[in-house]
Amino acid sequence: MTKLTLLGEMQVLRRGRPVPLPASRKTRALLAYLAVTSKPQRRDHLCRMFWDLPDDPRGALCWSLSKLRGILNK
Numbered sequence: 001m002t003k004l005t006l007l008g009e010m011q012v013l014r015r016g017r018p019v020p021l022p023a024s025r026k027t028r029a030l031l032a033y034l035a036v037t038s039k040p041q042r043r044d045h046l047c048r049m050f051w052d053l054p055d056d057p058r059g060a061l062c063w064s065l066s067k068l069r070g071i072l073n074k
Contacts (some may be wrong), residue, residue, distance in 0.1 A: 002072055004035050012071055019071055026050050027064040031071075 005011040010028055015047040021028055024039055029063075034041065043061060050064075051057035 004031070006032055006035065022064075022067045024064065024067070026060075027067050030061075030064050031068055034068075043049065 001015065003013040004016035005013070010021065010032065014022060021031075022065075030046065033046075033049070043058065046059055051060045
């Protein structure tokens with residue numbers, strides 16, 4: 001079982017043990033946002049919210065989601 005704590009210091013617990021979070025603050029913010037909204041979000045909306053830059057926001061979102069999958073799907 002995986003548990004996410006958002007009050008105080010953000011923490012992901014798997015079987016009662018802390019899981020290291022990604023260093024990226026945007027990736028941690030994305031995790032918190034998706035957990036709190038608890039409904040599907042459009043990729044373009046997430047890109048505008050977290051990566052409103054001329055670079056490659058969809059690539060950055062993809063990278064962040066892959067990091068979160070590694071944390072949550074083990």
